[in-house]
Amino acid sequence: MFDRGIEIKTPAQIESMREAGLVVGSTLELLRSTVQAGMTTAELDALAHDHIRSQGATSNFLGYHGFTGVICTSVNDEVVHGIPGTRTLQDGDIISIDCGAIIDGWHGDAAITVAIGDVPDEVTELMRVTEQSLWDGIAAARLGGRVSDISHAVETSVRAQGDYGIVEGFTGHGIGSAMHQPPNVPNVGRPGRGVKLVKGLALAVEPMVTLDTPNTRTLADDWTVVTTDGSWAAHYEHTFTLTDTGAWVLTALDGGKARLEALGVPYGGH
Template sequence: MFKERGIEIKSPEQIDKMRVAGLVVGETLELLRRSVKAGMTTLELDEIAEDNIRSSGATPSFKGYHGFTGSICASVNDEVVHGIPGDRVIAEGDIVSIDCGAIVDGWHGDAAITVAVGPVGDDALDLIRVTEEAMWRGFAAASLGGRVTDISHAVESYVRSQGDYGIVEDYVGHGIGSAMHQPPNVPNFGRPGKGPKLVEGLALAVEPMVVLGDQATYLLGDDWTVKTDDGSLAAHFEHSFTLTPQGAWILTALDGGEAKLAELGVPFGGR
């Protein structure tokens, strides 16, 4: 069913189907994390992902989406998001952001990781750590009866506490369910207590995009790839999640987020 502002509220059975899609995404991203290496192209990475998604009985969410040609987005170094897989050769010292989506029985999962290829600088490692942790702080701030920007504020507050990073504002998280992108938007900045209420059956994709320099970006001529204006490195992490009466359930995390939520002192809501 749908509630205010076109927001889709799922039944427990529909959330369970999203969990199946989420596991395909999580398993694919772990495979890609293990597979990525210097000398391979981003298209080779894409082929590994598509094969794994399809062999798992799922369909890639991204392939054909508004004409997108890949099953993943592969964004390297100063590419923030939406990099098109192709003949770019991944080099030692690169950081690669990999965004992946899968559909099972009409329900979507969507998640992203940033991976260091070989030795990288401490600044890049810190950027990756801060971006991933900010995402988890967003989940930790979410509770039934709260508001969407409780997540936004927690993401921003953590990033700001870690140094002079840029938070990309033009691209945000989103609702997810029977379509990959749905209302409401989930910004990575803002004051708490704003936006739609967090209710049971709402599923959201939280995805901070953090850069070492200024947050300004531009779009390449391919109409997809987003790069930092100043050429600074970018990192991107994402998970899809929901809230149950027991707590948060990270639908695209292999363990449902149980271990990390426990570390943050947050109740686990998976089943």
């Protein structure tokens, strides 16, 4: 640990986080390839539960403050924290699937947004913009930099691509021996502020971007967060760390190599 209770991992602990991250990544890819109109969100959750267990991992979502799923399933205007249940997915929906796993006490956390069948072009573009902002945020991280360098890059990426809402009430976070740790990683901000980026620090970056208002409210289930005006939202997340050679995305199956190199950023994994 160093100041403010922030957890710095050893290389061996980061390797365990990579193992957890690979479980998360493979679970999300399974769900991406499986989800279709007519499925319920509970059926998706059951698939995720079986896969996580088959990989020798446990879920960090199930039971978290009473949460009843191993994934969050947030559909259309639901931004984050949707509870899996009886909702049947329809052609034209989009769904954010947020997933986490634990290996040997170390956590991974990531999210994707998936289109069900044909969706409007503006929604496809919303998804692209949101995912791009995630990668631009990670690409801005450098050893010796600051957490808000990531925040600024996410915000700048989104603002440059259109008039979108960026949700500020929910943020990325530190991660390691617990799923949520300090520091927070906001999706807006000025660069050069906040915690210093050092080896052994692991962060989950997760932009949430909307077609209109960024304002949200929480439903009566005390979990599901929706936009106040019903506008649709996209959500992407990865867990990453920095090594001497660059960024290593622990929840990406290829470690983030392809996307980082496409952005001209050194890859720090192996």
